[in-house]
Amino acid sequence: MRLISVPLGVATSLLIAFIVLMASVRSFAALQPSGIPAWLQAHVGDSDGMISQVVLERARTLYLKKVAQGAVSNPCYFAMDATRPGDLGNGVLGRRYYVICEASQSFRAIASGHGAGRNLKGSIDFSNGRRCSKNFGNAMDSELTAGGAYLTREAKTSFKGFYRTGAKQDAAFLRTFIQFDGEGEAANARQRVIGGHAAQVLRATCMRKNPNSSYANHDGLVPFGKLVDYAGGRSNGCTSWSQADARQIIAMVKDDPTTLYIYPESRDIAAVAQAARNHSLSAPYWNPSCLKEIGAPKFWPRKTLEPMIAQYRKDHPAPPPQPLPMCKES
Template sequence: MQENCPVLLNALRPAFAVMFMTVLSGSPPTPAAAQSTNIPAWLQKHVGTGDGQIAPVVLERARELYQRKYRRGEVRNPCYLAKDATRPSMSVGKPGRRFYIICEASKTFRAVSSGYGNGRKLQRANFSNGRQCARNFSNAEGSKLTMGGAYVTAETRTSFKGYHRQSGKRVPFYRTFLLFDGEGDTQNARERAIGGHPAVFLKWQCRFRNPGSPHADDEGYVPYGKLVDYTSGRSNGCTTWSQTASREILALVEDNPTTLYIYPESGDINAVAKAVQKGRSLSRSGLYWNAACLEAIRSPKFWPKRTLQPIINEWRRSLPKQPPLVLPICR
């Protein structure tokens, strides 16, 4: 499952450009600059690059996407979502808060943790990401990378993953997956199985006989394993949240879709990479990337689908056929 991103700052209003550069330098935006973007006063205090804040360009684009979809009647949810995949996975020893739930009608803003795509390391191309900061992005199917851009939340699907032990009993574990529909570079979100879900999976260990279970196989067995929480880690490209945040977000969008904007898009990535290569200041160029992560990755890279997809397809064809997995009997 996966995600991703396009675009640099187009025709920014001069005042917004000033705000953008001051935020990048670590200083708070001036009141005049903040007001020029029509950001409500209560929301202005959440704008910035500090922990729990949202970068100006991320908020600007998330609001524009939501307002456009709302005007067209495509969404009616009073809240919208955003994500900044340039931020680190950990901040001050805690999961980094880079996913945002914004409800302007009720004047509420919440920043929560979220994973990003871990990528792959193949013989022909290494597009894997580290645990702290994402360097590689793509919309290629099978890349396991994040793709930034515009999304709208769609339906949810809940699936059985197996049994695990809870309060001394073996109980079934179900995980709900929220599908995303994209546009432009993100339009293949369904093809890539991109969406959002809790950052937890069941690591299978064995199988036990439970013929009364609706999930039992033809021989009456069900898988059993251990729950693994990776809230502060990476994903297969999907947007992942803690179990607590997942419950809130899934309840918010169930049968009531809204917009999700993920930063950075392909154009942002290419523009930042070019600026870094030429030794130009991002702030003076009107560009944004989280400073700590940019220092760690040196320069980001966007892998276009047309470039990466053939490499992934060739790698898949080269894999030897594996026999079906047969879990041992639980003892």
């Protein structure tokens, strides 16, 4: 093997160039917060279709932690920013749910519902509007979104009834629900039946005779109603997506769990609310358009809200359920 002799001046220049190059690489790496790769950092921002920095950092930290623990091996993970508007007006939905697959360098931002909360008239109002969330919480029967760390779990498909698709053409409505298991303040997610599903519901209005259907009850009856899509609205605290997005997401996590991080947590809500009271400019992140609309957010802990809900239920007992009437044949 022949050695090539390099003049001292040239060698010195090459060494300096190498040092400058390495310094540039280190400087570029330092610009990537928490080791976030450059392609993913390009999707960071506060405008629609982008993910805010703190949301991505927490979602990525959760995912990497669960991968290291062997809890998940799915190449993708999820995040949601519940401070963003769900409805941008003129039929345009805000994209605030994120599907991130780093191995394939894939990033998607899609629409998702938020917890509607409830207005217990004459008692207490912790409801949310269609556009922005003001109230958050983890109480049973509150229908509120609780931020924090989640894992997707088992999928369960349920028959809800039949609906009309065309002239005397009916279809069975089957909806798949992905159960979430939460941590910390979201640890009661399973107890609350919190998960993800398509933003569709069947408003059953009557019962039909259909004894040959595998879905018929012991009297040979099946529920029949109207299929309602509420992708642009609110939910009962679950994460809801359009039918097309739900189909893709459910296929991704069925028998292959992954992580979901929902922002904000109660600590973020408390800090933003305090900053709003003090007119401080150093508040944690919150979507500015929604913050202007709601004034200040509020977190309702279960120890505070559950007794209120229980008392309201005691004072306003629900009427006994009535059976659906028989359908008028058409």
